[in-house]
Amino acid sequence: xxxxxxxxxxxxxxxxxxxxxxxxxxxxxxxxxxxxxxxxxxxxxxxxxxxxxxxxxxxxxxxxxxxxxxxxxxxxxxxxxxxxxxxxxxxxxxxxxxxxxxxxxxxxxxxxxxxxxxxxxxxxxxxxxxxxxxxxxxxxxxxxxxxxxxxxxxxxxxxxxxxxxxxxxxxxxxxxxxxxxxxxxxxxxxxxxxxxxxxxxxxxxxxxxxxxxxxxxxxxxxxxxxxxxxxxxxxxxxxxxxxxxxxxxxxxxxxxxxxxxxxxxxxxxxxxxxxxxxxxxxxxxxxxx
Ligand code: NAP
Numbered sequence: 001x002x003x004x005x006x007x008x009x010x011x012x013x014x015x016x017x018x019x020x021x022x023x024x025x026x027x028x029x030x031x032x033x034x035x036x037x038x039x040x041x042x043x044x045x046x047x048x049x050x051x052x053x054x055x056x057x058x059x060x061x062x063x064x065x066x067x068x069x070x071x072x073x074x075x076x077x078x079x080x081x082x083x084x085x086x087x088x089x090x091x092x093x094x095x096x097x098x099x100x101x102x103x104x105x106x107x108x109x110x111x112x113x114x115x116x117x118x119x120x121x122x123x124x125x126x127x128x129x130x131x132x133x134x135x136x137x138x139x140x141x142x143x144x145x146x147x148x149x150x151x152x153x154x155x156x157x158x159x160x161x162x163x164x165x166x167x168x169x170x171x172x173x174x175x176x177x178x179x180x181x182x183x184x185x186x187x188x189x190x191x192x193x194x195x196x197x198x199x200x201x202x203x204x205x206x207x208x209x210x211x212x213x214x215x216x217x218x219x220x221x222x223x224x225x226x227x228x229x230x231x232x233x234x235x236x237x238x239x240x241x242x243x244x245x246x247x248x249x250x251x252x253x254x255x256x257x258x259x260x261x262x263x264x265x266x267x268x269x270x271x272x273x274x275x276x277x278x279x280x281x282x283x284x285x286x287x288x289x
Pocket of ligand 1 (some may be wrong): 164169188189209264
């Protein structure tokens with residue numbers, strides 16, 4: 001069997017068209033969606049991510065604000081900017097690009113963002129709501145994965161799902177989202193004893209570990225859906241995922257490529273959260289009148 005690719009670029013383009021439409025309607029009503037991005041330091045990968053986020057906003061008709069600080073900035077300066085943006089009614093989403101330099105406590109920074117503007121979905125309040133199955137801003141990467149599964153009509157209810165990686169931004173929320181859609185979920189990580197035992201019985205396997213070409217075809221159940229969240233450089237400096245694409249695609253039924261898979265969906269869902277936040281702001285204006 002050779003797996004079919006799930007095309008993240010094509011799905012992204014379709015979803016972004018719908019978002020641009022919603023943004024235009026909001027703008028016509030006087031509420032243009034606005035995302036504020038804070039970048040600290042000179043990490044080249046972070047600079048690229050921020051550039052893509054800003055470009056995504058502009059293409060969809062959003063307003064975007066970008067604040068950059070040198071790597072040695074005092075945390076208070078960034079906290080003051082977050083407070084200012086929290087108080088600015090024209091800003092609907094605030095994002096602090098991770099990782100942050102050593103002098104920052106990233107958890108404290110993320111929690112300084114108002115949960116109503118936490119369009120990355122990283123605030124503890126939003127994560128708690130997600131855990132309870134209540135409305136929140138969903139973390140963008142796992143939400144993008146759920147959209148990809150939905151677009152391919154993948155049966156999640158009753159499926160055996162294995163998530164490799166237990167980070168707060170990908171692995172854990174991914175597992176919760178699959179669970180809430182009725183999958184039986186196993187979370188694996190660096191201490192898991194026999195990883196292949198788990199992956200070989202998974203109908204859906206999501207890999208988010210940051211290890212180039214880690215999941216090989218012989219660890220995949222025939223006919224499985226393989227989702228590759230990883231973004232790494234291979235030995236030739238070429239972008240690659242956590243899945244050994246060539247061997248896994250010979251066994252799986254559906255697979256996400258890197259690049260062109262989960263990556264574009266992450267920014268798309270960031271835009272979706274920002275539109276949602278702007279819609280909530282508009283509704284709140286209506287209620288207060
Ligand atoms: P992270 O915080 O470093 O977490 C990595 C996780 O992988 C940890 O839970 C770790 O286990 C686990 N792990 C590491 N080595 C392992 C191994 N050999 N076997 C099993 N588990 C292992 O990473 P992250 O932020 O979740 O990101 C993961 C990857 O996704 C990275 O490549 C990142 O660049 C990529 N990413 C992509 C997007 C996108 O838009 N496509 C978005 C976010 C992240 P322990 O907890 O036991 O240490």
